[in-house]
Amino acid sequence: MESSPPQICEGLQHMSESMFVGLCEIVGTSQQIAIRREAEDIQEMVYRRVRRNGKIITMMSGSHREGFRLKESDVDFMFWPNNHRVIMDMSQSEYYNTANTTLILSDSSESPPGFTLLQLLTPTTNRAIQTACVRMNARVYISSSIYRQLTFSAVNHNFTIHGPCGNGYIAGYEYDTAYCFVSDFWPPSASSWIDRCHSWPDPEIVDDIVRNGCHFVAIGHPLGPHENEEWRISFSRAEYKLVYSMNHCQFLTYGLLKLFLKEVINQQSEGTNKLLCSYHMKTTVFWAIQQNTLPHWCPQNLLAGFWICFKLLLKWVYKGICPNFFIPQNNLFLTKVHGSAQNRLFLQLHELYKKGLACLLQSSSIRSYIIHVLYSPRLFICTDESIMRSEFHYDVELVTQFKLCFFMCGDISQTTKAIHVIEQYVESPMTHHQVVMIQKLATSIFQRTPFLLQNMHNDTGVNKQMYIADKQSCHMLKLAAKIGCISDMLYIAMYYYKTLRYREALSFIEMTKVKLAQPYLMYSYVDTERYTEAVGGQSWSTKIRQAVAENIKLNDEICFISELIPEQQSALQNRVPILYIPVFVMLHFLEFLCYRHIDTTLSQAALDDLQVLVHHDQGRYVSDIFRDISWEILGICQQMTGDIQAALYSYQQSLIQYSVNRIQSATQRRIQDLVQSTSHQ
Known part of the structure; x- marks a missing residue:
């Protein structure tokens, strides 16, 4: 040739x-490409430092992590228990405290190149690992095939196995998840790679890759002697660092x-x-x-x-x-x-x-x-x-990453730790793109913490504590709106509605409505010329505050609006941690809820606006993948006004939509309750 x-x-x-x-x-x-990579890297660094020992660590890998956004670019996630470590030989056990770390030994003596058996050396409290253990030659090994089946079925009932991964869909995206184990050590079978790196990559990249070890994913070699028990050595982290270089x-x-x-x-x-x-x-x-x-x-x-x-x-x-x-x-x-x-x-x-x-x-x-x-x-x-x-194209790229950035704060202690971690990053040198992502993570935390505090102090009922927590909450929410985008003001309205301050909530709803009506708004659609004319050349903080809106994201473990508790519970039961709601749907929903306590005429007007939006929008303000929750919210409002037939129709429409939010069980319960209540009348 x-x-x-x-x-x-x-x-x-x-x-x-x-x-x-x-x-x-x-x-x-x-x-x-740099924007995409830096956005993901900074999120991962924050999450990694916040997660406690014993928790599951997440890492994005594959094409998406590398910076591709092609139609076929897969979104791959790797999960591993942070209190388990794989060692390559027994001498490495001295680096760990076995009181809080379970040790696993890589035994590749009988496996084909690139594969290994994983021998459990110390006890584990992880039920999936315990169940996946098998005995061979008087030793306990973790079976890859059993572990793969157990972890996938525990996370998602609607998955298909694709190699070591479980394949599924979330928010309209196809994704692969691989449950694995991590090692802080570079495998001896890959030592020749280090010696081969003369011209590429640079020595500091080689050192960084080797220092970060490797993973073991749950699939054996089909021609190996122990296919169902073997694990494949994965270099996913090394690979995306090579692509970065x-x-x-x-x-x-x-x-x-x-x-x-x-x-x-x-x-x-x-x-x-x-x-x-x-x-x-x-x-x-x-x-x-x-x-x-x-x-x-x-x-x-x-x-x-x-x-x-x-x-x-x-x-x-x-x-x-x-x-x-x-x-x-x-x-x-x-x-x-x-x-x-x-x-x-x-x-x-x-x-x-x-x-x-x-x-x-x-x-x-x-x-x-x-x-x-x-x-x-x-x-x-x-x-x-x-x-x-143009500047506009890079703004779109940054906004896309901004909208994907979200912090899942399960409790106050984790939230407090996250705030401390973010403070440390703020004081360290960062690129412009990383500053934007840190800003978004902070906004996400400030939005959710008040609802956590409110739920906590509602239970205690101590007036002084409730007063202090409320003051702190309002300050956090206003700070989030100050550094966030237009739609972030609706979290203030949600909090005021939840604490029965309807007029205060409506004032923020009105402010949000005015900003969302601007012709240069960047949401699912944007007028390039008007956007550039309005905010071109201005700082990112100005652009995000004046011209950008995103969907409302509700952490399903936190109660934001009591009317949506059934939907959040349904999503959680189906292992969907976030409820996504189009911002315009949430705007009219909150407006309807608040005016019900003040002015029924204006409440009906808000419901009429919501109905027109859900019935007639062509994807500009209500994306197809979020029509399930949009019809659901319309049905809830109609049911609250006593319009049973309209509510039933809306719930039935919700059921036939593509369900990103996995709220079908809540919808079915609402339909049952409606049917039963009308039959008793």
Whole structure:
């Protein structure tokens, strides 16, 4: 095979530049990728420091963590018990206090490369781990297959097993969850990787990766002697740090390979479309960069980089060997790419290879960028990222991350700890994007703490304590609104409604209503020109306060509005921790509830506004995935006014919507209660 990519036009360099621009459009510029990564990193750092020993630790991994937001980008989460640690040999036990840490020994003596048995060394109080234990050769091991089944069924009844992961949906997104164990030590079987890192990545990145150890996910090798008991060594944390260390051209090459896999390779035939996956593409890029096959990864060489990776992939398929980047002896093709399937796949890839770079024309996403250059070979192409995206585009990116940022505070002690952690971050150097996320986390905490305090002091009934807590609560909520977005004022209205101060609540509802009516509002839709004209060039704090709104998020473990308790309980029973409510629905709902105690005419007007919104909105203010709770709230209001038939209709509409919030059991109970009450009349 020739060492350089074939020429499909005189200006291969020109075409690479066009592809660079196109991939920046599809995948994102380096600044957009940085916003996504930094937002996730700062959240994880705060959560990690807040979570107590013995709690479950969460880490996002996969494409989403790496910075991709492609349609097929999966959202992967890894969970592990923080009071359990895997050690590689017995001498490492001296680093742990076994009174509060359960030790597990990795025993890979009988397992294929990249896999291991996990021997339980010290007692555990974790019921799932206890149940998953099996005896072999007078030793106690944790069975991966039993543990996987137990953990998935405990979290979500509606899951499908996908490798070591449970696959499901939340808030309209597909996600994979993997329950695993963590080790603070680098596995000996991957020691050769450290010695191999001469040119890439940099030594400090290698040290950081090794210092942070690895994970063990619940799946065995199908050809191993103990498939049901074995665990796979996972380098997920190391992998996203390696992806972070890529320059933007290398990252875009990885993105191009992902698109090429989905839109070209996997479209060849049904018999081969499941043989290769995104992880193989990532592995290809890792090896290509480390082997230094392309000295300069830059926009002008993007297609050369792609071709090098494609050739390497073709070679691996021909040989039936795809070496794991960290443990090369672990052949990622061993159980799938072999025999007749391997031959068919190689022939298909070789046909694409013979077409040269013209094979990229089969990709629907990137075809236009190639054709653009073919028809305009002398067209000037600017690869300067600073002018590819406007201030508005980066605002949208930041707002998207801002809306995804949320702190789950289960109790006051955890909330207090979170505030201390955030204070420490405020005093340390941070990027602009990290400051925004810390600000959002603080807002989230300040919004939820008053409701926790109110619920606590309602139980004690001590007037002085209630008075002090109320003063603190009002201060926190107003501070949250001051540093938060427009919709954050509704939490003040909720608190005043909950504490029977209806006129005060209505004053904040009116202020919110005026701000939400601005033509430059950034919610589910935004008028780019009006937004830029109104807040362009201003500080982020000004933009967020004057022009941004988000859905209302209610932590289901906290009572915010008593009228929604059944819905929160239903969501919790279905293991959905947050109730998502469109901001305009919540606005009219609160307005209706408050005016019921002051002016029935205005209360009916608020209900009429809510009804028009729910019945006639075309997705601008009420997203399709939140129509379940929107119809539900309309039904609650109608039931409160005695309009039984309208309420029944609304509840029935709620039931047939896609249920992100998982409130069906509450809806069914409300329907039953309505039917029974009317039958007794």
